[in-house]
Amino acid sequence: MSFEGLRVLYLTASSYGDLRVGEEVRRVRAGVRAALHRDAVTIEHLPAATLGDLLDGLTRVVPQVVSFSGHADEGFLEFETGADRRGGGHLLAAEVFAQAMQAVDEPPQLVVLNACKSQAHLQELVRVVPLAVGMTDSIGDAAALTFAARFYASLTDGQSVLASYRLAKVQMAGSSSSAADADLPVLAHDPVVDPSAVRLVLPHPS
Structure with a gap:
């Protein structure tokens, strides 16, 4: 049985070099390679991601999923500047990041912000x-x-997206190194969308 391809744009940024974002992508790739429908999923990783990388990724990869891992707070995501030296990153306002998702002809179906205080x-x-x-x-x-x-x-x-979210939280709760943070992830959705009915890897129509 063939499956619809799922394209993931995976953006990582750590301008100070203090986050293990490379290890995160390695583990995600390993998990996907071991999964049931691994041939249906493509991960396009853009390390040291800048705003330009985000926009290029949205238009060239045309992802169904956009993932960002890096520093954040209630108002900003911290991308990199593209500078030769480590230092402060480029603070991209939450509303500008959302505008980027909306600007393309085919917006993603899911955005994952694996970053501090990103619920805001x-x-x-x-x-x-x-x-x-x-x-x-x-x-x-x-x-x-x-x-x-x-x-x-x-x-x-x-x-489904909901089941995947719940399973990830269970994995955190059952791990001694992650249990204290198991309640941090939050799944939000459009009111007309049922996340338990959204599966991003599906059989290809016959």
């Missing part, structure tokens, strides 16, 4: 995309890695 961005995002995940408070590296790896593996197994 979700209300803006679900005005322009059906589903979005964020964190209610600061999240540790171990918990962020654990959540991402299980979430994407579950999507690739054909689970």
Whole structure:
């Protein structure tokens, strides 16, 4: 049986080099490779991502899922500047990030913000995309890695967005290094969308 392809744009940024975003992507890729429908999922990873990388990724990859891992707070996501030296990043306002999702002809179906205090961005995002995940408070590296790896593996197994989210939270709760952060992930959605009915890896129509 063939499956519709799922394209994931995976943006990581750590201008100070203090986040394990490379390890996160490695674990996500490993989880996807071991999953049931691994051949249906393509991950386009853009490390040290800038605003330009985000826009290029949206128009060239045309992803169904956009994932951002890096620093954030209630108002901004911190992208990189493209400078030669480590230092402060480029603070992209939540509303501008949401505008980028809406600007393309084919907006993503799901946005995942694996970043501290990113729940504050979700209300803006679900005005322009059906589903979005964020964190209610600061999240540790171990918990962020654990959540991402299980979430994407579950999507690739054909689970719904809601089930994948719940399974990732269970994985966090059952891990000694992540249990304290297990309540941080939040799934938001457009009121007309049922996340239990949204499966991003589906059999190809015959």
